[in-house]
Amino acid sequence: MGDGEFAGESQAAGSRAGGASGLRRAVELICAVLSLSLSIRVFAGKWQLIRNKLEELHAGLIAGENCDSGENPSLSRLVPSIVATVKECHDLGRRCVDVSYSGKLLMQSDLDVAFAKLDGLAKRLSEIYKKGILTNGYALVVSKPSLGASREDMRFYVRDLLTRMKIGDLGMKRQALRNLLEVVLEDDKYVKVIVDVGDVVHLLVGFLGSSEVEIQDESAKVVSVVAGFDSYKGVLVSAGVIAPLVKVLDCGSELGKVAAARCLMKLTENSDNAWCVSAHGGVTALLKICASADxxxxxxxxxxxxxRNLVGVEEIKRFMVEEGAVSTFIRLVRSKEEVIQVNSIGFIQSIASGDEMVRQTVVREGGIRALLRVLDPKSSYSSKTREIAMRAVxxxxFCSPSSVGVLMSYGFVDQLLYYVRNGEVSIHELSLKVAFRLCGTSEEAKKxxxxxxxxxxxxxxxxxKSFEVREMAAEALAGMVMxxxxxxxxxxDDHNIALLLQLLDPEEGNSGNKKFLISILMSLTSCNSGRKKIVSSGYAKNIEKLAEAEVSSDAKRLVRKLSTNRFRSMLSGIWHS
Known part of the structure; x- marks a missing residue:
């Protein structure tokens, strides 16, 4: 659009500004300036600010285009001012494209003035619409951009939704929020657009305090999506999102509470936000939720x-313990829902980690008994819950002898043996590791x-097949046979000694840890029957081979132990035959 044509359009728009055609002309003029601005390569920052305001005005005028402006004199009076200011922006834009301005400082000043005028007009338009003239019946709907749309199209769409959220009636606000949630779930790029377009985040935070349940719920869902991006968590926190989220947790709907909790879980991954949640009563609200049977x-x-994210702060953890968090979550272990079982066991682990006092509280409140109830083979818990319970045990x-004693007194050894023998893949190897650790706790455990x-x-x-598993088994046996x-x-069992000697073959590439295997054999030599079975085994030569080949002295020591006067002739007959 040329300057003369633009001026002619401006006059036409001004003369008909009292009606819908005036709004249409104003919209077209704004589109022309927005298009022109994309060609500008100077003063990029200032033109971005101007473009933002033009988009805001554009979305506002589009939303109100079908309103009968004859019944709204405030809107009719505002349109000519918008047209005049947009014309000024067009003139400035043309000079920036042609680089025909007289001086940089003067042009910067002119751009600042233009931005201030546009900002004032956008605020006036917003105030007019807040009086309720815009309803669903009057609003034209801007189509959602297709997948892969340009950033400018996405910004325009979000600007339109922003306008509807700011100035539309209740139904329009709800629909705009739903549309916003839809696009951020479909395309991550919209999250950045939301953060970049001014006022969207602050408006969403404000909506969290809305008395309208649907507005509150939809806003919490959108905010939760934004919180999933590390780059934008600080933006939400700076906008004051934590306090209203806690309020939603305390008195919102079920859907709103779920969205608020998910959002806070993401935000508190950064421990710096823990105190803010606590300061606004978040810990109490969260414990109340977990204690509710509903x-x-x-x-x-x-x-x-x-x-779980908050227990890392010592003072907050102490407060949770004082508020009965341990007993609450031990009770939740008995829930019929797997997600509650898994999360409650995880919380108990987290709050007791590295804290002997809290561990004792867990034992005292029946935590070990609750975990062993999960591990009871006759119970109906899922393999996932049992795996989590085994890790928790x-x-x-295993941090104190008294806890191990309590564990064994409740029949844990028999349960553990069941899972070592029959456990599903997910818990089988874990059970072996736990058995290995239990074996190393005390002689009573070994017995x-x-x-x-x-x-x-x-x-x-x-x-x-696993070297780690072979090594654990060998080390556990080395401890048990003591x-x-x-x-x-x-x-x-004759097979046991034969297997040990067979695995000591220097040419055996898939053996367990030879150090522990020799240690087992050394223990067995302390009884006559053990020595006899070793030296009479068909694999006894492997000990001598290993002694000759190894740098380690373990095999040589075993040979000397076996080479007493009583067995020397027997050894000579076997090893040198």
Whole structure:
């Protein structure tokens, strides 16, 4: 559009500004300036600000285009002022494109003045619409850009939604929020557009305090999506989002509470925000949710997630303990919903981690008994929940002899053996690791595990594909056979000693840890039957081979131990035949 044509259009728009055609002309003039501005390569920052205001005015005029301006004199009077200012912007834009301005400082000043005028006009338009002249019946709908649309089209669409959220009636606000949620879920790029377009974030934060439930719920959902991006969490916090989110948690709808909890869970991944949540009563609201029998897993899950993020702050953790958080979450372990079971066990682990006082509280409040109820093979808990419970038992109970004693008194050894023998893939190897750790806690544990029948299971794992599993099994057996009654049991099975000697073959590339295998054999030499079975085994030569080949002295020590006067002739007959 040329200057003369632009001026002619301006006069036409001004003369008909009292009607819908005046609005249409104003919209067309703004489109022309926006198009022109894309060609400008100077004063980029200032032109971006002007473009933002032009887009805001454009969206506002589009939204009100079908209103009968004859019944709205304020709108009729505003249109000529918009047209005049847009014409000034066009003139400035043309001079910037042609670089025909007289001086940079003067042009910067002119652009600042133009921006101030546009800002004032946008505020006046907003005030007019706030009086309620814009309803769904009068609003033209801007089509959602297709996937892969340009950033400018996306900005324009978000600007239009912003206008509807600011000046539309209740129905229009609801629809605009739904549309906004739809696009941010479809395309991550819209999240950046939301943050870049002024007022959207602040408007969403303001809507969290709305008395209209749907407005509050939809806003919380959009904010939760934005909070999923690390780059924009600070923007939300700076806009004051935490206080209204906590209020939604306290007295919002179920849907609103779920969205608010998910948002806070994302925001509190940064521990700097923990105090802000606590200061606004968030901990109390979250504990109240978790203690409520009416709340489902969709809400308790993220609420628990927020609390887990907050326990890293010592003072907040102490407050939770004082408020009965431990007993609340032990009770939740018995929930029928897997998501609640998993999250409650995870929270118990988090709050007790590295804190002996809280661990003792967990034991005192029945936490170990609750976890073992989950691990009961006859119970109906899922394998995922059982896996989490097994990890919790390991983390909570192996830190002190008293906790291990409590664990064993509740029959944990038999449960553990069941999962070592029959556990699904997800819990099988974990159970072996827990058994390995339990074996290393005390002689009483070794005795109980020997009585229960763990040694044959460890022997099976000596041939496992995983080196880590083979090593754990060998080390566990090395510890267990140091107990006399376990050693006696082990020696009774001829297969056990034969397997150990077979695995000591220097040419065996898939053996377990030879150091622990030799340690087992050294323990077995302390009884006559053990020594006899070793030297009479068809694989006994492997010890001598290993002694000759290894730099380590372990095999040589074993040879010397076996080479007593009583067995020397037997050894000579076997090893040198």
């Amino acid at each position: 709340c489902g897993g969709d809400l308790v899950g993220p609420a628990c997630g927020v609390l 390991e983390n909570l109970c 109980a595990m020997g009585d229960a029948g763990f040694m044959p299971e460890f022997v099976k794992f000596l041939n496992a 107990v006399p009654r376990n050693r006696k049991r082990f020696v009774q």
